[in-house]
Amino acid sequence: MRKILFFIHDLGEGGAEKVLINLVNNLNPTVFSVTVISIFGGGVNEQYLSPHIKYHAIFKKVFPANSYIMKLFTPRQLHKWFIKDKYDIEVSYLEGPSARIISGCPNKETKLVSWIHCTMHSIEDISKPFRSITESKKCYNRFHSMVYVSEACKKAFHKVCHTKGQQVVLYNTNDSKLIQSAMKEKINDFSVKQQEFVWCGIGKLIPVKAIDRMLRIQEKLISNGKKAHLLILGDGPLKKELEKWCKVHKIESSVTFLGYQKNPYKYMTKCNLFVCSSLSEGFSTAATEALIVGIPVCTVDVSGMRELLGDDNEYGVIVNNDEESLFNAIQSLIENKNQLEHYKQKALERGRDFTIENTVKAVETFLMRV
DSSP: OEEEEEEESOOOSSHHHHHHHHHHHHSOTTTEEEEEEEEEOOOGGGGGSOTTSEEEEEESSOOTTHHHHHTTSOHHHHHHHHOOSOOSEEEEESSSHHHHHHTTOOOTTSEEEEEEOSOOOSHHHHHTTSSOHHHHHHHHTTOSEEEESSHHHHHHHHHHSOOOSEEEEOOOOOOHHHHHHHTTSOOSSOOOOTTOEEEEEESOOSGGGOHHHHHHHHHHHHHTTOOEEEEEEOOOTTHHHHHHHHHHTTOGGGEEEEESOSOOHHHHTTOSEEEEOOSOOSSOHHHHHHHHHTOOEEEESOTTHHHHHOTTSSSSEEEOSSHHHHHHHHHHHHHOHHHHHHHHHHHHHHHGGGOHHHHHHHHHHHHHHO
8 A cells, every 4th residue: 555645735725725635535545545734724625534534734723924934944854843754655735835845855765746736937936935946946856756737837837947857747636426416406595587697706816816807897797788697606815805896886786705615516507607817727626617517618818728628719718818808708608699508518528528537547547656
């Protein structure tokens, strides 16, 4: 049995954290003995770990200036303090502090894996959690394998930080069986009005997700006479500011903030369209889940979307990463029911490629060969 550690910053409500839960819960327990360690505890996704997964958090919660304080110590010192057991494989899941700490592993027999989720276009972006650019390059070159969630992520990272380890692309694990079951659950806190076009955005309410773009697009749709309603699924530091904007611009009756939802899929089934307005992505978990649910996807051109939807809009609509292009695409889909139905069928077709069986099998094969 292979003893594997997945080491992550925290198990908060982000897409990568959710994907990790889906993955470790479904790895074959007769082949892999899995431990998850987070630097900080208290994340909403902790509760979804299966009982057979060993888990603990180093600190109960995030504390101020933690990144600065950790940089006072070397990766080797941090690893010695935080990770007591020996593992066959240690995986830094998500870039940043976790990668710095895992790179300090002193055991020569242990295989080190860095799992990259974000698209980083400069060595400065990559080096932020490290003491220096030199340290970041040294740390990443200690990994035997680099895993990326998309070809675009791999290309961007490798362009600015060439590493000598094995380079692998493994797509995110989404619990397709759970999604297909959960989407059938009834909802009591939201209802669709007759002839209303419902579209949704999902994710943390943080600047990079650019939810403010969606609000401005919704305002334009309403002013153009469209019977549209926008659902926002997710929570975060920008929530109050975004809600206030809706009130100031008098569109609060056509925008619903549902907050973080344990089961977002039952709401997604009520939507005519899923939209991604992000400034940057790695490989969108929410967009993949939308395909599994079977709703059309319209997105700005961010990392991973062409792999997901095709270079020629085969499985969904990809537009330039600007607000006007996104608005025009959404309005066009509202006005063209045949096109919308076409992409609904294409979503169902593409969603079948991301079953949990396929993605977990790919990871298991990789872990056996590391």
